[in-house]
Each structure stands twice: as C-alpha cells, then as structure tokens.
Amino acid sequence: MDLNVNLNISQEQKLVLTQQMKLSIDILQFSSLELTEFIEEKIQENPLLEKGSGDSDDMIEFVKELGKYDKDKYERVEYNNDYVSPLNFVIEEEGLYEYLLKQLKNLNLSKEYSEILEYLIHNIDEKGYLNVEEETVLKDFNISLNEYEACVNILQNMEPTGIGARGLKECLHIQLKKKEYTNEVLYEIVNEHLDLIASNKYKEISQIYGIKINEAQDLGDIIKKLEPKPARGFNTGEKIIYITPDVFVRNVNGELIVLLNERNAPNLQINNLYMNIIKNENANDEEKKYVKEKISEALNIIKGIDQRKSTLYKVSEKIVEKQKEYFLKGDVYLKPMILKEIASELDLHESTISRAIKNKYLEGPKGIVAIKELFSASLKGDYNKEESSAKSIKSIIKNIINGENKKKPYSDNVISNMLLEQGIKISRRTVAKYREELGILSTSKRKRF
Numbered sequence: 001m002d003l004n005v006n007l008n009i010s011q012e013q014k015l016v017l018t019q020q021m022k023l024s025i026d027i028l029q030f031s032s033l034e035l036t037e038f039i040e041e042k043i044q045e046n047p048l049l050e051k052g053s054g055d056s057d058d059m060i061e062f063v064k065e066l067g068k069y070d071k072d073k074y075e076r077v078e079y080n081n082d083y084v085s086p087l088n089f090v091i092e093e094e095g096l097y098e099y100l101l102k103q104l105k106n107l108n109l110s111k112e113y114s115e116i117l118e119y120l121i122h123n124i125d126e127k128g129y130l131n132v133e134e135e136t137v138l139k140d141f142n143i144s145l146n147e148y149e150a151c152v153n154i155l156q157n158m159e160p161t162g163i164g165a166r167g168l169k170e171c172l173h174i175q176l177k178k179k180e181y182t183n184e185v186l187y188e189i190v191n192e193h194l195d196l197i198a199s200n201k202y203k204e205i206s207q208i209y210g211i212k213i214n215e216a217q218d219l220g221d222i223i224k225k226l227e228p229k230p231a232r233g234f235n236t237g238e239k240i241i242y243i244t245p246d247v248f249v250r251n252v253n254g255e256l257i258v259l260l261n262e263r264n265a266p267n268l269q270i271n272n273l274y275m276n277i278i279k280n281e282n283a284n285d286e287e288k289k290y291v292k293e294k295i296s297e298a299l300n301i302i303k304g305i306d307q308r309k310s311t312l313y314k315v316s317e318k319i320v321e322k323q324k325e326y327f328l329k330g331d332v333y334l335k336p337m338i339l340k341e342i343a344s345e346l347d348l349h350e351s352t353i354s355r356a357i358k359n360k361y362l363e364g365p366k367g368i369v370a371i372k373e374l375f376s377a378s379l380k381g382d383y384n385k386e387e388s389s390a391k392s393i394k395s396i397i398k399n400i401i402n403g404e405n406k407k408k409p410y411s412d413n414v415i416s417n418m419l420l421e422q423g424i425k426i427s428r429r430t431v432a433k434y435r436e437e438l439g440i441l442s443t444s445k446r447k448r449f
Helices: 019-029 032-045 059-064 096-105 111-121 134-141 145-156 168-178 184-192 194-198 202-209 213-224 272-279 285-322 324-329 339-346 350-357 390-402 412-421 428-437
Strands: 049-051 247-252 255-261 268-270 361-364 367-370
Touching (some): 032 049, 032 285, 096 111, 111 145, 134 145, 168 184, 184 194, 184 213, 202 213, 247 285, 247 324, 255 324, 268 285, 285 324, 285 339, 285 350, 390 412, 412 428
Parallel strands (some): 247 361
C-alpha cells in the first residue's frame, strides 16, 4: 500500500468583494427612492454623517459656459435655497370620501339619513362601488328596504356620476340615465351583452336586436365612453408611486446636455464636531475608536454615492451620444443598443451597466422614460438598410395603424409587407406581438362599419 503524501502548490485567482465594494454595488443599483431611504437611514444611524449645503451653480452662467465644461467630470443639477419645486404648484388631490361628505353636508337631510349616508360613503371601494351587505345596513340602522333604497338613490345622485353603484351594470345604467339616453336597446345591451361589446361583435348585436351593424357600433361607442370605475382620479387611500428622473437631458441650441438630478443624491459630509474628538487629548480611547469607525463608515457611503453619480453620468452621456436622433426626433429614430456595446466603449463590465440603469429614469425632450427601455436588440432590415430597434419598429407600426382607413383596417400580414417595403423584415407574428404590446386591437376589432 502506497502511503506517500504529496504536497502540491498551485496558484488561483479569486475576486473577493470587500465591504466597500459591496456597498458601492448596492448603492449603484438603488432606485432614487431606495437611495433616498438609504441615505436617511444612514444619517439616523451615523451621527457623523450629515447633509451638506454644497456649492450652488448659477444656471444662467452655467448655460453660457456649456462649451467649456470638463467632460471627465460628471455634471449635476444642484439647488440653492431659492429653488422652488414644481410640486409646490400641484393642488393636493381631494379624497373621494371628503368630496362625498362635503356634498352630503349640503343636502340638509335628517340626522338619521345623514348617518346612514355617511356609513354608506365609508363603504365605497376603490372603484367607487358600494361594498356593503344590504341586510347589515337594515339591521344596524333598523330601517326598511324602501328607506335603504332611498338612501342608496341619494348616494347615486352624487358626483362623480356612477358613484355608489352595486356593480358594473348598475354603474353604467346610472351614467346613461344622467346623460338622458332613452334607447331601450342601449340598456338591454348593458344588461345582457357587455361581453359582445368588449369583443366588438357588432354583427351579432345587430342580428339580436334587428338593427344595422353601424347602429350597433354607435351604441357600443356610447357604452365604451362610460366610466366603469367612477372613483378613478380621486385619492382613495391607495399608495401612489411617483417617478423621479435620475437624469435630465436638455437640448441647448441643438446640443444635448446630460445633467444628474442632484436632489436624488444630496451632498453628504462629515460632522466637524465629532472630528474634534479625535484631536481632543481628554477623549478616551473608546470614544476615539467609535468616532474613527463612524468616520470610516461615512466616508465609504460618500465614496459609494460619488461613484454612483460618476458611473450614472458616464453611462447616460454615452447613451445620449449614441441615441442623439432619438432624443431630437422621437421613437422612430431609436437605434439598436445593447449593454455589451456600452460596457465595451466605457471599459466597464456589463453587470456594472446593468446596475447603473436598473430602476433609473431619464427625462428628455420627449418626456420621462426608463433608461432600460433605450436598450434593445437589433432587427436587421432588408436591402442593406440600417438596423432597427424593436421600439422604433413599434412606433412605425403605430403610425401605420393611425393612418389606416378605419373601415378597412390593415391586417398584421399587410403591415408586415408595408414594413418590408421600408426595409424592415419581420414576420406577421412579430407584428401581432408588437401591436398587442402597444395595446392596439386586432383588425376585426378596429374595423368601423
């Protein structure tokens, strides 16, 4: 038996993430909301970390000096104490319940009816429907069915129209009556054939009621213009998520300028009061150790945020450089672009680009867009024409459909052939996929009679 023991030495490379590297990665992929929450949390945890005032740029002078800015440093939008947020001019939304209760006070009802109505109002769901068991109200308030129906009728006569309905059909009936429609067929369609309206099966409706197809479609148009959710537009207590741009792209005399939204990542600094503890000869070792640890933590956070700003700026600037026509002219001009391409040109890893654009938004001349939406694989065009992105093709499809004869809408196959004439070769199935993603109905459902 061979009992020899051999020792072998080998070399191998391993990437070990330091605490600083891990922190920087986390900060880079934070959304603006997550970053704000992270900063607030760390300020609470670390007494040495605080928000700094920063230097304020005079925007007029900044615009004059646009041609002189240092390309190696990220630009940023900072705000002085005179900054006025656009949100200050937004009128606070009135809640649905407050709106209804205000109307109730103006009705001068009896105390009993007012209490019942208030109870019903507080049992309206987020759609605007009355969501309470009839028997419960009759028992709790010791009232008759007629009295209950009278209260419901008062509620349903309030604004917005359709409020207090006990279902979709009743909601639509209320709206039709307030609009003074008298066509009985209209009400019967709401009662029996909403599914046919949703499917645009006007031929079947015309056969059922003995009317012309175009008349059936006109009735369908009336129904489709009604509001199925009367509470829409009111604050019903649901959480609203606001999108805050991380990057601004401004068109200044034909030149696209990239600016970071500094309000998403305010300047941070070390509190000097605690710095003095280290210099204080009377401070004990434990106090000095604590301060040094907190300084190290604070510096790591500041460094991570600065790296985030720098990376986000570089990536955004490169995207704008490659998509200049898109920002100036619109969706049709969006070129194919993938993470690997940007990573290669910036000498960064693809994962870094992915983290940098994750949950980030850009506000350009055409509005706010998720940065990731600016990336798409290429679809090769025919006749040696330039490659097209999926987003630009969708825009072309939308324009084609918008310009079609509504009585003879284009089929997906016809649209595919029309794209081929423009040098874009995609299948009928791909056209159908893009059309559905755009929320556009099929040929039969777009047809007008």
